[in-house]
Amino acid sequence: xxxxxxxxxxxxxxxxxxxxxxxxxxxTFSDHYMDWVRQAPGKGLEWVGRTRNKANSYTTxxxxxxxxxxxISRDDSKNSLYLQMNSLKTEDTAVYYCARVRYSGYDYRGYxxxxxxxxxxxxxxxxx
Amino acid sequence: xxxxxxxxxxxxASVGDRVTITCRASQSISSWLAWYQQKPGxxxxxxxxxxxxxxxxxQSRFSGSGSGTEFTLTISSLQPDDFAxxxxxxxxxxxxxxxxxxxxxxx
Numbered sequence: 001x002x003x004x005x006x007x008x009x010x011x012x013x014x015x016x017x018x019x020x021x022x023x024x025x026x027x028t029f030s031d032h033y034m035d036w037v038r039q040a041p042g043k044g045l046e047w048v049g050r051t052r053n054k055a056n057s058y059t060t061x062x063x064x065x066x067x068x069x070x071x072i073s074r075d076d077s078k079n080s081l082y083l084q085m086n087s088l089k090t091e092d093t094a095v096y097y098c099a100r101v102r103y104s105g106y107d108y109r110g111y112x113x114x115x116x117x118x119x120x121x122x123x124x125x126x127x128x
Numbered sequence: 129x130x131x132x133x134x135x136x137x138x139x140x141a142s143v144g145d146r147v148t149i150t151c152r153a154s155q156s157i158s159s160w161l162a163w164y165q166q167k168p169g170x171x172x173x174x175x176x177x178x179x180x181x182x183x184x185x186x187q188s189r190f191s192g193s194g195s196g197t198e199f200t201l202t203i204s205s206l207q208p209d210d211f212a213x214x215x216x217x218x219x220x221x222x223x224x225x226x227x228x229x230x231x232x233x234x235x
């Protein structure tokens with residue numbers, strides 16, 4: 001069974017740092033791109049960032065709202081994904097989900113991927 | 129960024145009703161669109177990808193259609209388990225964006 005389990009959520013003060021983890025099982029983790037998505041209390045879903053696989057040089061992408069503050073990394077030997085969050089703001093308060101990314105198709109412009117399996121999430125609260 | 133707009137924001141319906149949710153993109157996204165279902169306190173669940181492809185294991189009463197800028201998610205006969213919030217998401221281009229959600233409530 002494909003499973004993603006996030007951990008590391010906590011209460012942290014504005015300006016602080018936190019590292020989230022996502023443990024993957026039931027699939028070949030190293031083959032897949034992986035995403036982080038968040039959901040503020042009572043709000044919709046916001047894509048946070050993506051890491052590609054080794055074949056694509058582990059390149060990363062970030063939403064403008066977190067670029068320069070958040071860093072995504074992965075350890076394929078441990079089937080684990082990470083989100084390092086620095087300079088946290090109150091507006092970063094959310095449930096953070098990790099999601100497996102699956103190949104959808106291609107056209108003349110490139111290749112396309114979507115999120116197919118999500119973890120249950122971990123809660124980050126940024127407050128003084 | 130591509131903006132995704134869903135309508136309606138809230139929908140009241142009865143068991144057995146046919147339900148349609150619309151998602152519009154601010155520019156063409158071809159068919160690179162997914163639909164997710166989310167229940168309170170739970171993770172989103174993939175229903176549809178590439179606008180109209182049904183995810184394995186998802187009930188056939190769910191269907192998706194559309195291309196370009198206008199898309200629909202249809203539930204052919206609403207069941208008690210379908211009361212939830214539904215999100216569309218474009219994966220045509222960075223930064224991947226979601227609609228604001230449509231909450232399907234019991235009438």
